[in-house]
Amino acid sequence: MNQLLNNIRIVLVGTLYSGNVGSVCRAMANMGISDLVLAAPRICDNWEEAARLAVHADAILANHRRVDTLAEAIADCSWAVGTTARGGLYRQHVKTPREVAPELLKLAAQGRVALVFGREDKGLTNEEIGICTHLIRIPVHPDYASLNLSQAVLLCCYELYSALGTYEPPVEKSSPATAAQKGKLLEKWREMLLTIGFMKEDKSDHMMQGVQRIFSRGTFSEDDVAIMMGVARQADWASKHGNEER
Amino acid sequence: MNQLLNNIRIVLVGTLYSGNVGSVCRAMANMGISDLVLAAPRICDNWEEAARLAVHADAILANHRRVDTLAEAIADCSWAVGTTARGGLYRQHVKTPREVAPELLKLAAQGRVALVFGREDKGLTNEEIGICTHLIRIPVHPDYASLNLSQAVLLCCYELYSALGTYEPPVEKSSPATAAQKGKLLEKWREMLLTIGFMKEDKSDHMMQGVQRIFSRGTFSEDDVAIMMGVARQADWASKHGNEER
Numbered sequence: 001m002n003q004l005l006n007n008i009r010i011v012l013v014g015t016l017y018s019g020n021v022g023s024v025c026r027a028m029a030n031m032g033i034s035d036l037v038l039a040a041p042r043i044c045d046n047w048e049e050a051a052r053l054a055v056h057a058d059a060i061l062a063n064h065r066r067v068d069t070l071a072e073a074i075a076d077c078s079w080a081v082g083t084t085a086r087g088g089l090y091r092q093h094v095k096t097p098r099e100v101a102p103e104l105l106k107l108a109a110q111g112r113v114a115l116v117f118g119r120e121d122k123g124l125t126n127e128e129i130g131i132c133t134h135l136i137r138i139p140v141h142p143d144y145a146s147l148n149l150s151q152a153v154l155l156c157c158y159e160l161y162s163a164l165g166t167y168e169p170p171v172e173k174s175s176p177a178t179a180a181q182k183g184k185l186l187e188k189w190r191e192m193l194l195t196i197g198f199m200k201e202d203k204s205d206h207m208m209q210g211v212q213r214i215f216s217r218g219t220f221s222e223d224d225v226a227i228m229m230g231v232a233r234q235a236d237w238a239s240k241h242g243n244e245e246r
Numbered sequence: 247m248n249q250l251l252n253n254i255r256i257v258l259v260g261t262l263y264s265g266n267v268g269s270v271c272r273a274m275a276n277m278g279i280s281d282l283v284l285a286a287p288r289i290c291d292n293w294e295e296a297a298r299l300a301v302h303a304d305a306i307l308a309n310h311r312r313v314d315t316l317a318e319a320i321a322d323c324s325w326a327v328g329t330t331a332r333g334g335l336y337r338q339h340v341k342t343p344r345e346v347a348p349e350l351l352k353l354a355a356q357g358r359v360a361l362v363f364g365r366e367d368k369g370l371t372n373e374e375i376g377i378c379t380h381l382i383r384i385p386v387h388p389d390y391a392s393l394n395l396s397q398a399v400l401l402c403c404y405e406l407y408s409a410l411g412t413y414e415p416p417v418e419k420s421s422p423a424t425a426a427q428k429g430k431l432l433e434k435w436r437e438m439l440l441t442i443g444f445m446k447e448d449k450s451d452h453m454m455q456g457v458q459r460i461f462s463r464g465t466f467s468e469d470d471v472a473i474m475m476g477v478a479r480q481a482d483w484a485s486k487h488g489n490e491e492r
Contacts, residue, residue: 026390026394027393027394030391053394056392147273148269150397196483197484198477214473224456230444235444237442238442239442239484240488242486
């Protein structure tokens with residue numbers, strides 16, 4: 001049980017208030033989760049607030065890591081679960097934490113899962129959402145849909161902790177692909193799609209979000225990455241050399 | 247729906263920190279609950295912290311009432327649900343918030359229900375527990391079982407709000423692809439992968455199983471099919487005509 005929770009990482013992107021970091025630590029400890037990474041924090045107040053609100057979760061606070069980007073924060077994770085309060089394009093396949101919690105525990109048996117929380121003032125960017133494999137929205141009352149950051153973290157961790165009770169271990173032969181492996185795949189696909197003339201440079205960001213979404217649905221194994229990488233290389237090659245010449 | 251939530255009252259007993267009161271207001275607003283009563287508050291800090299943390303839930307903060315005892319706070323309620331982090335005598339009939347939420351909503355259709363939260367430092371007394379009709383304990387990790395007050399309120403309100411069942415998850419605009427659409431997509435991909443020389447005819451069944459598996463993970467929408475169909479057509483075309491000529 002703890003082994004699964006050990007494979008859950010909380011990533012806070014661009015956090016402004018140290019008090020929220022402290023409260024997040026406490027909420028994590030309450031639910032048995034301890035791996036905290038801050039991506040490009042923008043802490044604008046007195047850091048001491050963090051320790052005051054972490055209370056007995058001071059070990060989590062002391063052991064947190066800082067990196068410059070979300071991509072770095074999730075590089076060794078096979079899944080990244082973005083949280084959003086908004087709908088809109090590319091945010092339509094959202095689920096509730098309760099719906100995905102059992103699946104996330106199964107995934108955590110195979111690799112690391114990051115839960116990603118955006119800025120207090122403006123959440124996650126579309127680009128950041130794009131590199132997430134799952135997207136969740138916490139059910140809240142429409143009159144006031146903005147949760148405090150640590151409250152959002154608590155609810156997600158609570159759903160994971162609660163779902164442990166129903167957990168059944170899964171099996172898949174090929175390891176799940178990591179974010180870094182999928183990042184390389186997407187780079188190669190962008191190059192190929194430009195080469196074969198499937199898209200123009202100026203529309204490519206938009207189109208790649210669609211492709212990224214496709215590759216993020218469900219589990220994507222290392223074998224899957226190898227296949228799709230091969231497809232891209234070959235299409236690239238064939239469009240340059242013609243398919244007869246080989 | 248709001249009618250039920252209007253019959254839910256949050257009662258904080260002997261609260262010490264005004265920031266917790268503010269955070270409680272915000273959490274209540276997030277879950278559509280607005281009736282707050284402080285019983286014998288012991289606020290020991292600067293009250294301004296409450297407004298800062300309530301953010302847009304300032305109306306709840308402004309409208310809260312204060313009374314001298316828990317008995318007064320729940321006088322007009324038909325049910326009072328005490329919260330406890332401890333077990334022990336008189337605390338053995340505890341349930342989880344998730345277990346009792348549907349029942350509490352049914353009760354709220356008939357009368358007022360109070361959720362009662364104790365002091366930050368020592369919870370509710372046995373006497374206070376005694377006048378509650380229900381008792382709940384939030385599932386937390388045994389290593390750190392003490393939740394922040396506003397986090398505890400949030401989880402209970404969240405379970406009530408979730409139990410309403412009226413929350414409808416957003417729908418994806420593009421319909422899920424049918425088996426027939428995915429079948430056509432796979433045919434086109436087979437053709438393309440042969441054309442670009444990614445696979446030989448005699449290995450193609452095996453390889454197509456891998457591709458099929460990728461396209462079968464999670465929901466695959468009609469838009470997704472359109473994108474992947476376009477990719478295959480274009481790779482096909484480019485490998486026959488070269489990518490420069492278009």
